[in-house]
Amino acid sequence: MIELLQATGAAGAAAGQQPGMGGFWIMIVLMIVVLYFFMWRPESKRRKEMAKFREGLKKGDKIITAGGIYGTVKEVKDTTLLIEVDSNVTLRIDKNMVVADNSQLQK
Numbered sequence: 001m002i003e004l005l006q007a008t009g010a011a012g013a014a015a016g017q018q019p020g021m022g023g024f025w026i027m028i029v030l031m032i033v034v035l036y037f038f039m040w041r042p043e044s045k046r047r048k049e050m051a052k053f054r055e056g057l058k059k060g061d062k063i064i065t066a067g068g069i070y071g072t073v074k075e076v077k078d079t080t081l082l083i084e085v086d087s088n089v090t091l092r093i094d095k096n097m098v099v100a101d102n103s104q105l106q107k
Contacts, residue, residue: 050099053098053101054095054096054098057073057076057081057095057098058073058076059073059074059075059076060072060073061073061101061103062101062102062103063081063083063098063100063101063102064098064099064100064101064102065083065093065097065098065099066097066098066099067097069083069085069091069093070085070102071083071084071085071091072084074090079094079095080092080093080094080095081093081094081095081098
């Protein structure tokens, strides 16, 4: 059996074919497909949802920043938010630093 496989492999190599190249390309394509479905696609979906969430922020929303600061939105501009973190303490932050809605996390 082994001699038959070796003879077949030698005949293919003698004909100018490289043994195993078809299998190599199939594995590369399968790896790219797996990466797409398990990494790129879910990450893209998550980014779109986060962008939609940030665009939908309005005055009075309770949020959490990337630095772990809890606050309430007082003013919304194109790229920034003014949040109140304590009485008479306000911070201006970039919209991209908002990571969660505090009211949804407490449920």
